[in-house]
Amino acid sequence: MSGGRVTAPTTDHKPARAHRAAFILKKALLSAFVALVLFSLMIGIRTEAGPTGQLIYWTRFSELASLVGAVFIGSIIVELMRQWLGPAPTANLIPPPVQNGLALAGRLIAPALLIFTLLVPVIFYQQRYILDLAILVLTYVMLGWGLNVVVGLAGLLDLGYVAFYAVGAYSYALLATTFGLSFWICLPLAGILASLWGVMLGFPVLRLRGDYLAIVTLAFGEIIRLVIVNWQSLTGGPNGISGIPRPTLFGIPLTPADDGLAARLGIEFDPTHRIVFLFYVILALALITNWVTIRLRRLPIGRAWEALREDEVACRALGINTTTTKLTAFATGALFGGFAGAFFATRQGFISPESFTFQESALVLAIVVLGGMGSQLGVALAALALIGGFELFRGLEQYRMLVFGIAMVLLMIWRPRGLIGHRAPTVYLKRAEAISSDLVKEGHG
C-alpha cells in the first residue's frame, strides 16, 4: 500500500518506467499467488453430500485458474490506476464557479427529489414492480432516518436496530390478528411498544461506549429474534404470522367489496389502488420521521444528542444529563423503527423471523453510514442506491450478499465518512467573517 504512494519523478525516462513495470508485475504476481492459496481448496474443490449422505468432492480447477487470473489482471489494473491518478487531490481541483453550482444543485436536490417521489405513483401507475420497489426503498429510508437519530445524531452505534423493527411488526400483527384492531390504532401502539423496548435496551447500555455498545445491541437484536423463533405459542415461531389485515383508509377498506373505496367513489376497482395507498402511507410516515428529526435537532435535546456524539466527557462536564439524552435517542429511534415495522407487517400481510436477521440491521446501518451519518438527504440517497443496487442484483440470487459485502468494504475504504460526508454541527455562527479581529482579541468572539 505504502509503496504505491511514491510520486513519480517528472523526468520520465526508461529505467524508471521499467522499474515501475517490474514493481507492478511483482505485486500482481504476489496477489495472484495469495489468491491461489486462498482459493485452492475453497474454489478448486467442491464438496457436496452425495446420494448416500457421504460427502463427495469434485475438482474445479478451471474456475480456480480463471479466478486467479482475474486477480492477477485486476491487481495490475488497480496498480496502474493508482500510479496514473496518484494521490487523489480532491476539493482543490474543482473551480469555485462549479463549486457554487454544485452547492446550488445540492440545495435543489432535496425538493426535486421530494416532488419526484410524490409523483412516482402517477408516473409509474402501470408498473407495479417499480411501485413495489419504491415502497421498499421508502421503508428503508424511514428505517435509515430512524436509526440516524441513534447513530448519526447521538453517535450511539446500534447493531440491533432490527429488533425494534421486529417489535413493531409483531406488535401490529398480534394486536390486529388477536384483537382485530385497525392499522391506525395499532400504528401508535406498535411505535410506543418499540420505544419501550428501546428504553429497556437503553438502560443497561448507558455505561457502555463504542464497540461494547455495538456488540450489546447486536446481542439484543439476536435475543429478540431468538425469542420470536422459539416462543411458538405467541409468535408462531419460524412459521410466522399470516393473514395480517391490510390497512384501511380510515375504516374504508381498499377492496372490491361493496363498502370498498372504489365502490364508494364509483370508480372501477383496481388492485393498484392499494399499492398507491401504501406508497403514500409510507411516504407520509417517512416524512414525519424526517420532520420530527429536523425539529428535534433544533431543540435542546437534539443539541444534546449532537454534543454527546462529539464528546461524551465534555458533554457531561457541561451539565448535560447523558442518561436521559441516551435514553431519548434510543426511544426516538426505536419509535420510528416500530412504525416502520408495523407498516412492513401490513404491507406484507405475513411476517416471520427471517425478515428480522442481523443482515437487516447491517443494511440499515450501512445506509446511515453511507449517507454520511447525520445527513437526512444522504440517508435517503444511500437507501435509494443500496436498495436499488440490491434489486439490480436480484437475478444473481446467492451472489447478492457477496456483492453487498464487497461493496460495503470498498465503500468504507473509498469514503469512510459516507457519500455525503459531513457531520457539521447544526449550530454555528453564520457570519463568522463579520466578527472583527479586535473583538476576538478582547474575548468577545
Place this chain on the structure above:
Amino acid sequence: MDYFAQQLINGLVLGSIYGLIAIGYTMVYGIVGMINFAHGDIFMIGGFIALISFLVLVSFGLTAVPVILLIVLLVAMAITALYGWTVERIAYRPLRHSFRLAPMLSAIGMSFVLSNFSQVAQGARVKPVPPIITGGYTLHKGAGGFVVQLSNVQIVVVITTVVLLALFTWLVARTRLGRDMRACEQDQTMAALLGVDVDRTISMTFVIGAALAAVAGMMYLLYYGLVDFYMGFVAGIKAFTAAVLGGIGSLPGAMLGGLAIGLIETLWSAYFSVEYKDVAAFSILIVVLIFMPTGLLGRPEVEKV
C-alpha cells in the same frame, strides 16, 4: 451428579473451542482496538478448509488417522492464517487511522463477504462428515444406568487446545514477535519509534488469531461432525462474549471466558431449554457488561481527557 459430570465435560470441550476463537478477538482488540467482526467467519473458513483437506487426504488413500489429522491441522492453520492476513490487508489496514466506525463497518462487510463466499463456493447445505475419531472411555457407571463418558474426540480437543495455548503463551511471553505485540498494544507510536515494524506486527496478530481460529474450526468439525457457511456468526458472537467476559485484551481471560461460556451454554441446555441456549449466552454478555464492564481479568479502562 453423573449427569452433571457429563455436562461438565461437554461444557469444557465446547469452552475450549470458544476460547480458541476468543483469543483472536482479544488479541486484535488489544492491539488495534477494534472488534474484528469477521473473526467468526474466519473460524468457519477454517472448518471448511479442514473438511476439504480431510476429504482430499482420505481419497488419496491415507489411512493413518493421526497423520491425516496433523496434516489437516497444518493445512487449515496455514491457509486460514492467509485469510486472516488478507482480510486485514484489504479491509482494515487502509482504515487504520480513519474514524472509529469505519473499521467496524468494513469488518461487518468482510464478515458478509466471507460467509457468502463460502456459500457460493461450497453450497448452502450442511456438510456432514462421519466421525473421524471414534471410541472413548467410560469414566463412571451410575446407579441409574447413566454412563459418564469421555470420548477420544473430547480428549483430542482439550489436549490440542492446551498444547496450542502453551505454545501461544510462550510466543507472546518469550519471543521477539510477542514482545513487539505487547509493545504495540501499549503504544504504537512509541513502538514504531523504537524500531518495531507496527504494520508487520499487526499483520502477524491477525495471522496468529486466524490460525487459532482455524484450529477451533477443525475441532468443531471433529466434535460436531459438520460445518456450514452460517456457523461463524453465532460462534463468533459467543466467542466475543467469552473475550468480554474474561476481560478483553487479556489472553488468559479469553480462555477463561471461553470455558465459562461453554459451561453456561451446556448446563443451560441440559437443565433448562436447548432452544434458549443462545439467548442465555447473549444475556450473559449483557449482564457482564453492565456489572463488570472490564470482565474477569481485564484492566479498568482509564479515560484521559
